[in-house]
Amino acid sequence: xxxxxxxxxxxxxxxxxxxxxxxxxxxxxxxxxxxxxxxxxxxxxxxxxxxxxxxxxxxxxxxxxxxxxxxxxxxxxxxxxxxxxxxxxxxxxxxxxxxxxxxxxxx
Amino acid sequence: xxxxxxxxxxxxxxxxxxxxxxxxxxxxxxxxxxxxxxxxxxxxxxxxxxxxxxxxxxxxxxxxxxxxxxxxxxxxxxxxxxxxxxxxxxxxxxxxxxxxxxxxxxx
DNA sequence: TTGACATATTCTTATATCGGAATATATTAA
DNA sequence: TTAATATATTCCGATATAAGAATATGTCAA
Numbered sequence: 656x657x658x659x660x661x662x663x664x665x666x667x668x669x670x671x672x673x674x675x676x677x678x679x680x681x682x683x684x685x686x687x688x689x690x691x692x693x694x695x696x697x698x699x700x701x702x703x704x705x706x707x708x709x710x711x712x713x714x715x716x717x718x719x720x721x722x723x724x725x726x727x728x729x730x731x732x733x734x735x736x737x738x739x740x741x742x743x744x745x746x747x748x749x750x751x752x753x754x755x756x757x758x759x760x761x762x
Numbered sequence: 763x764x765x766x767x768x769x770x771x772x773x774x775x776x777x778x779x780x781x782x783x784x785x786x787x788x789x790x791x792x793x794x795x796x797x798x799x800x801x802x803x804x805x806x807x808x809x810x811x812x813x814x815x816x817x818x819x820x821x822x823x824x825x826x827x828x829x830x831x832x833x834x835x836x837x838x839x840x841x842x843x844x845x846x847x848x849x850x851x852x853x854x855x856x857x858x859x860x861x862x863x864x865x866x867x868x869x
Numbered sequence: 870t871t872g873a874c875a876t877a878t879t880c881t882t883a884t885a886t887c888g889g890a891a892t893a894t895a896t897t898a899a
Numbered sequence: 900t901t902a903a904t905a906t907a908t909t910c911c912g913a914t915a916t917a918a919g920a921a922t923a924t925g926t927c928a929a
Binding site for chain 2: 886887888897
């Protein structure tokens with residue numbers, strides 16, 4: 656059997672380096688397909704397809720603006736990845752410090 | 763061209779759900795191949811292969827113990843993923859709160 | 870309406886992967 | 900040494916991708 660479909664979850668979606676670059680480029684802004692293709696020196700069809708994948712897993716949201724299609728990051732979905740990798744945080748920080756930090760965050 | 767090799771970086775490695783499950787199961791402990799295969803109900807060869815991928819990208823470290831091969835998580839590598847996804851943190855928390863938290867962490 | 874611009878989709882080709890079976894390689898115990 | 904245990908590796912078939920070219924679709928401007 657082959658690997659799970661790339662469109663099925665955010666972890667698969669960010670496995671592709673160009674898709675991470677696209678997310679990095681978009682950052683906190685709103686960008687069109689052409690903006691991205693120009694900046695990252697990728698073909699337009701390629702960018703469109705990557706954006707479609709990112710959209711399918713909820714990593715970006717879309718807004719039509721005339722002829723342009725503007726993409727924006729959906730932070731909530733990225734947070735799931737951050738949270739997952741954060742589960743291991745206590746193994747790289749001291750346990751005590753972690754608990755303390757958590758307690759402070761609750762306040 | 764096909765996607766980049768799965769063994770090339772941690773992002774690719776954790777794209778596979780079973781590999782995430784393996785990491786979750788190992789957690790802060792040290793586990794043998796059989797431990798993992800039994801717990802996650804996977805075939806031994808399958809587990810060995812997944813562990814090899816995780817090892818190639820530095821997500822786990824190995825220690826031979828008699829007939830057993832014990833695996834342990836390498837938190838540093840997981841941290842790179844946490845840090846990457848954390849770059850977008852300021853988009854889901856308020857910018858100010860982020861800066862404040864960061865400043866506090868410096869102390 | 871027609872032309873130009875912006876994006877999406879389809880098709881093809883080359884590769885990457887996964888799981889499972891079978892087999893090979895260690896390492897300990899008798 | 901030989902058997903048993905624990906892992907790793909190889910080979911296979913089925914599927915998933917990714918890029919690029921060509922084409923389709925959508926939208927505005929004249």
